[in-house]
Amino acid sequence: MKRVVVNIYLKEGVLDPQGKAVHHALDSLGFGEVVEDVRIGKQIVLKLNSASDKEAKEEAIKMCESLLANTVIENYDIEISDV
Amino acid sequence: MKRVVVNIYLKEGVLDPQGKAVHHALDSLGFGEVVEDVRIGKQIVLKLNSASDKEAKEEAIKMCESLLANTVIENYDIEISDV
Numbered sequence: 001m002k003r004v005v006v007n008i009y010l011k012e013g014v015l016d017p018q019g020k021a022v023h024h025a026l027d028s029l030g031f032g033e034v035v036e037d038v039r040i041g042k043q044i045v046l047k048l049n050s051a052s053d054k055e056a057k058e059e060a061i062k063m064c065e066s067l068l069a070n071t072v073i074e075n076y077d078i079e080i081s082d083v
Numbered sequence: 084m085k086r087v088v089v090n091i092y093l094k095e096g097v098l099d100p101q102g103k104a105v106h107h108a109l110d111s112l113g114f115g116e117v118v119e120d121v122r123i124g125k126q127i128v129l130k131l132n133s134a135s136d137k138e139a140k141e142e143a144i145k146m147c148e149s150l151l152a153n154t155v156i157e158n159y160d161i162e163i164s165d166v
Contacts, residue, residue: 001119007126022127025150034142036084036130043090044105047120059117067108 001083002048002056008069008076009041016040044068053080084166085131085139091152091159092124099123127151136163 010016016039023038046063050056060078069076093099099122106121129146133139143161152159 009126009128019127022151026146029146029149031142031146034131034133036132037128038130039128041126041128043092043124043126044102045092045120045122045124046118048117049119050117059114063109063112063114066112068105 002050002053003081003083004046004048004056004060005079005081006044006046006060006064006068006076007041007079008044008064008074009039011073011075014073041074047083056080085133085136086164086166087129087131087139087143088162088164089127089129089143089147089151089159090124090162091127091147091157092122094156094158097156124157130166139163 018040019038022040023035026032026035026038046060048056048059050059057078057080064076065071102121102123105123106118109115109118109121129143131139131142133142140161140163147159147161148154
Protein backbone atom coordinates (compact mmCIF):
# COMPACT_ATOMS: atom_id res chain seq x y z
CA MET A 1 0.00 0.00 0.00
CA LYS A 2 1.27 3.44 -0.94
CA ARG A 3 0.51 6.85 0.51
CA VAL A 4 0.27 9.35 -2.32
CA VAL A 5 0.17 13.08 -1.56
CA VAL A 6 -1.11 15.22 -4.42
CA ASN A 7 -0.61 18.97 -4.06
CA ILE A 8 -2.77 20.99 -6.42
CA TYR A 9 -2.15 24.71 -6.80
CA LEU A 10 -3.18 27.50 -9.13
CA LYS A 11 -0.76 28.30 -11.92
CA GLU A 12 1.38 31.41 -11.65
CA GLY A 13 -0.65 34.41 -12.81
CA VAL A 14 -4.06 32.87 -12.12
CA LEU A 15 -6.04 35.02 -9.70
CA ASP A 16 -6.46 33.41 -6.27
CA PRO A 17 -9.40 35.13 -4.55
CA GLN A 18 -9.29 32.76 -1.56
CA GLY A 19 -5.62 33.61 -1.05
CA LYS A 20 -6.39 37.32 -1.34
CA ALA A 21 -9.15 37.02 1.27
CA VAL A 22 -6.84 35.20 3.69
CA HIS A 23 -4.09 37.77 3.04
CA HIS A 24 -6.53 40.54 3.90
CA ALA A 25 -7.69 38.73 7.05
CA LEU A 26 -4.06 38.25 8.14
CA ASP A 27 -3.49 42.00 7.60
CA SER A 28 -6.45 42.76 9.85
CA LEU A 29 -5.02 40.49 12.54
CA GLY A 30 -1.76 42.44 12.61
CA PHE A 31 0.36 40.24 10.32
CA GLY A 32 0.44 42.92 7.58
CA GLU A 33 4.14 43.67 8.06
CA VAL A 34 5.28 40.09 7.76
CA VAL A 35 3.01 38.62 5.06
CA GLU A 36 4.04 39.28 1.46
CA ASP A 37 1.88 36.79 -0.39
CA VAL A 38 -0.68 34.04 0.22
CA ARG A 39 -1.68 31.30 -2.22
CA ILE A 40 -4.12 28.53 -1.35
CA GLY A 41 -4.18 25.10 -2.87
CA LYS A 42 -5.48 21.63 -2.12
CA GLN A 43 -3.66 18.68 -0.66
CA ILE A 44 -5.21 15.32 -1.44
CA VAL A 45 -3.89 12.29 0.43
CA LEU A 46 -4.65 8.98 -1.27
CA LYS A 47 -4.03 5.44 -0.08
CA LEU A 48 -3.50 3.26 -3.13
CA ASN A 49 -3.21 -0.51 -3.53
CA SER A 50 -0.21 -0.28 -5.81
CA ALA A 51 2.72 -2.65 -5.85
CA SER A 52 5.38 -0.11 -6.74
CA ASP A 53 6.02 3.63 -6.52
CA LYS A 54 6.04 3.78 -10.31
CA GLU A 55 2.60 2.18 -10.57
CA ALA A 56 1.20 4.46 -7.82
CA LYS A 57 2.55 7.53 -9.60
CA GLU A 58 1.02 6.49 -12.93
CA GLU A 59 -2.38 5.94 -11.30
CA ALA A 60 -2.16 9.26 -9.47
CA ILE A 61 -1.33 11.12 -12.71
CA LYS A 62 -4.36 9.51 -14.40
CA MET A 63 -6.58 10.61 -11.47
CA CYS A 64 -5.23 14.15 -11.59
CA GLU A 65 -5.75 14.47 -15.33
CA SER A 66 -9.27 13.00 -15.27
CA LEU A 67 -10.70 14.39 -12.04
CA LEU A 68 -8.55 15.94 -9.34
CA ALA A 69 -6.91 18.88 -11.08
CA ASN A 70 -8.24 21.42 -13.53
CA THR A 71 -5.13 21.46 -15.70
CA VAL A 72 -6.22 24.62 -17.51
CA ILE A 73 -5.56 26.70 -14.40
CA GLU A 74 -3.88 24.31 -11.95
CA ASN A 75 -0.59 22.48 -11.62
CA TYR A 76 0.06 19.51 -9.40
CA ASP A 77 2.90 17.57 -7.88
CA ILE A 78 2.88 14.05 -6.50
CA GLU A 79 4.83 12.57 -3.58
CA ILE A 80 4.79 8.87 -2.84
CA SER A 81 5.74 7.00 0.32
CA ASP A 82 5.08 3.59 1.85
CA VAL A 83 2.31 3.16 4.40
CA MET B 84 12.17 36.22 2.55
CA LYS B 85 10.88 32.78 3.50
CA ARG B 86 8.49 30.46 1.74
CA VAL B 87 6.27 28.79 4.31
CA VAL B 88 4.07 25.87 3.31
CA VAL B 89 1.26 25.13 5.77
CA ASN B 90 -0.56 21.84 5.27
CA ILE B 91 -3.88 21.71 7.10
CA TYR B 92 -5.73 18.42 7.34
CA LEU B 93 -8.64 16.97 9.28
CA LYS B 94 -7.75 15.04 12.41
CA GLU B 95 -7.93 11.27 12.33
CA GLY B 96 -11.53 10.20 12.92
CA VAL B 97 -13.11 13.43 11.74
CA LEU B 98 -15.52 12.80 8.88
CA ASP B 99 -14.25 14.12 5.54
CA PRO B 100 -17.28 14.47 3.23
CA GLN B 101 -15.21 16.08 0.46
CA GLY B 102 -12.81 13.15 0.55
CA LYS B 103 -15.71 10.69 0.47
CA ALA B 104 -17.19 12.46 -2.57
CA VAL B 105 -13.87 12.32 -4.42
CA HIS B 106 -13.43 8.65 -3.45
CA HIS B 107 -16.87 7.92 -4.89
CA ALA B 108 -16.08 9.85 -8.09
CA LEU B 109 -12.80 7.94 -8.49
CA ASP B 110 -14.74 4.67 -8.07
CA SER B 111 -17.09 5.76 -10.86
CA LEU B 112 -14.13 6.51 -13.12
CA GLY B 113 -12.80 2.96 -12.71
CA PHE B 114 -10.22 3.53 -9.96
CA GLY B 115 -12.25 1.57 -7.40
CA GLU B 116 -9.78 -1.33 -7.27
CA VAL B 117 -6.78 0.81 -6.56
CA VAL B 118 -8.11 3.53 -4.23
CA GLU B 119 -8.35 2.62 -0.53
CA ASP B 120 -8.83 6.02 1.04
CA VAL B 121 -9.02 9.71 0.15
CA ARG B 122 -8.56 12.64 2.52
CA ILE B 123 -8.61 16.25 1.40
CA GLY B 124 -6.84 19.10 3.09
CA LYS B 125 -5.59 22.59 2.34
CA GLN B 126 -2.14 23.72 1.41
CA ILE B 127 -1.43 27.38 2.11
CA VAL B 128 1.77 28.84 0.69
CA LEU B 129 2.90 32.03 2.43
CA LYS B 130 5.74 34.37 1.59
CA LEU B 131 6.94 35.97 4.81
CA ASN B 132 9.39 38.81 5.48
CA SER B 133 11.15 36.92 8.24
CA ALA B 134 14.85 37.02 8.95
CA SER B 135 15.20 33.43 10.14
CA ASP B 136 13.47 30.09 9.81
CA LYS B 137 12.71 30.17 13.54
CA GLU B 138 10.97 33.56 13.27
CA ALA B 139 9.00 32.43 10.19
CA LYS B 140 7.85 29.30 11.98
CA GLU B 141 6.72 31.25 15.05
CA GLU B 142 4.72 33.67 12.89
CA ALA B 143 3.19 30.79 10.92
CA ILE B 144 2.13 29.02 14.12
CA LYS B 145 0.47 32.23 15.35
CA MET B 146 -1.40 32.54 12.02
CA CYS B 147 -2.54 28.92 12.15
CA GLU B 148 -3.79 29.21 15.71
CA SER B 149 -5.62 32.50 15.12
CA LEU B 150 -6.99 32.09 11.60
CA LEU B 151 -5.80 29.40 9.22
CA ALA B 152 -6.62 26.17 11.04
CA ASN B 153 -9.63 25.12 13.06
CA THR B 154 -7.64 23.34 15.75
CA VAL B 155 -10.73 21.61 17.14
CA ILE B 156 -10.92 19.37 14.08
CA GLU B 157 -7.73 20.09 12.13
CA ASN B 158 -4.01 19.51 12.49
CA TYR B 159 -1.32 21.34 10.60
CA ASP B 160 2.33 21.04 9.72
CA ILE B 161 4.70 23.74 8.59
CA GLU B 162 7.63 23.53 6.15
CA ILE B 163 9.99 26.45 5.65
CA SER B 164 12.41 27.16 2.83
CA ASP B 165 14.25 30.17 1.42
CA VAL B 166 12.85 32.07 -1.54
